[in-house]
Amino acid sequence: MGRGDAAAHAVSERLRSLPSVERLAARLEAPHALAVAAAREAIEARREEVRAGAEGEVDLLERARAALSGAELPSLRRVLNATGVIVHTNLGRAPLPGAARDALAAVAEGYANLELDLASGARGSRQAHVEGLLRELTGAEAALAVNNGAAAVLLAAAALAGDGRAIVVSRGQLVEIGGSFRIPEVVAQSGARLVEVGTTNRTRLADYERALAGGDVAAILRVHPSNFRTVGFVEQVEIETLCGLGPPVIDDVGSGALAAGVAALRDEPPVRRSVLAGAGLVCFSGDKLLGGPQAGLLVGRAPAVERARAHPLARAVRIDKLALAALEATLRLYRDPERARREIPVLRMLDAPEPELAARAGRLREAIERAGGAAEPIRASAKVGGGALPLLELEGPVVAVEPGRDGVDALAARLRAGEPAVVGRVQDGRLLLDPRTLTDDEAEAAGAAVAAALAADAGDG
CATH class of the missing domain: 3.90.1150.180 (Aspartate Aminotransferase, domain 1)
Structure with missing residues (x-):
């Protein structure tokens, strides 16, 4: 027998010496299906090692027990x-404040008045739990919460221009918002038609005015370039001027800066400024600089919010009760700016x-x-x-x-x-x-x- 044949024979013998899956599983104290899976994992791993030339002995039972312990751990963990x-x-964005964790746990424990008006006993709206707070904190006429920031922009575009009409946007704001999701693709999915104006570094008022002169413009979209900055020879049209052009403005301000007195936030567009300028819909996230749960928030003029609320997509992207409980608790903290800075982890x-x-x-x-x-x-x-x-x-x-x-x-x-x-x-x-x-x-x-x-x-x- 040649050297190569001898080596192959030795590998074959070591593989044959491995116990069967059922035999190893029988030695584990676990439900049969879990024991079989752990045993199979340990044996398959050892087979690969032997085929790669590993020698010596290993404790397969201990390996199977380790696999079993690993299988019992939750996949999503602290x-x-x-x-x-x-x-x-990658780590879940904003950690929740204590008040939000408590509110979430209380609602998760059993039933909740998600869509029940406790005073009258009649069916209510889940939006009632946060709409008043959002109006109070931003100065908006109306507000709506959905399940994430991208959904807020999608719903806004669909509600105001989803019938194939035009949305005007600066070429400098055709951003990619993470995970390869790009603003042009989001707008296309809404059913609106995108009209690009200006250039990547300079867009003037006259660019918007020329687009509006063509007619059939349902909305103007302004997108804050939250994940990059263009510096140098640049020009953009401020939100107040855009709101004076006529069509409703969808202002995607991104991260949701509501806090007062935090120096680090000075370069983020304040939500309240866009509302006061008269934007039809201001969209921002709940789980970034706001410091709450994953959510997409739309605040602004009552007619625009009502169109978003009535759109079929609103049902598909609605916020769930756990996120809603955490969001309400987080927003309540903003009523006291000092308390918000102290208790909201992101601000702290x-x-x-x-x-x-x-x-x-x-x-x-x-x-x-x-x-x-x-x-x-x-x-x-x-x-x-x-x-x-x-x-x-x-x-x-x-x-x-x-x-x-x-x-x-x-x-x-x-x-x-x-x-x-x-x-x-x-x-x-x-x-x-x-x-x-x-x-x-x-x-x-x-x-x-x-x-x-x-x-x-x-x-x-």
Whole structure:
């Protein structure tokens, strides 16, 4: 038998020595279907290792138990965000304030008066729970909440121009809003016809006026370029001037800046300004700078809002009761601007003072060093994220962790696999943990998780 034949024979023998799925599953304390799935996963993984040349023995039962434990974990679970990206889309965007979490839990516990008027006993509207608050906070005549920001723009375009009539938009505002969703495609799906005016960097009042002279213009769309900025030789028409041209204006302001007194938000278009200018529909998100749940909000003139409310798409994109409960609670906080800045996590992170961040970074570093890890405080910049304020850099203290023998990618993977999972950012071969996007309790938990991951790395050696 040649050397190659002998090696192939050895691999075949090792494969034949593996137990059957049923035999391994019978040794697991779990419902039969779960036990079989875990056993099959462990055996298939070992088969691949043997085919790749692995030798020696492994504990298949322990591997199957680990697979079983993993299967029992929820797929969607808590993550400690140490990236410094405040509105992190991959991590669920805005963390909810305590009042919103409490409201959501209360409604989730049983039934709720979602569409019941408790005073009269008659059927009510789910919009009644937030419309008054939105009118109060923005100065709008009417308001409507749907399930996300893109849906708000789609509904606005469909309601005002979905019968094939024209919507005029500047070429500089034909943006991509994430996930490859582009404004021209959203408008096309609404049934409206897009009329582009101006250029990518300069659009003048005369450009809009020429388009309107052609007739059959149902609306003007203004889109805030929230995830990029054009600088230099640029010109745009302000919202007040657009609203004076005649057709209703759909103003997509993006992230939903409602807060007063937050310096970081000075470059975001205020919702109230667009409403006061007379925009027919102002569209913005609930889970970005507003700091609430995923939602799309439309506020503005009563006739335009009523057309959106009556459109068939409104049913398809309506907001659910859990998001509605969290949204109402978040909006109530805005009635007291100081309380909003204190209790809405996104606003608190944007406005976090240096001493608070330094103290939290210190606790992170101490927890890591107590376990024998190496970490040092450095300066770095956090970002808003979520397609908002792309030029804003929030400088502050962060903790740079030396990753140990296995390297930074292995440390990051260990932390992502933990409970709770911890996500930081990798820079120059070290793991950076930014205290801006952690609470005090989360910083303690993140420090303990990093310490445990470093200790496990050292123990493996």
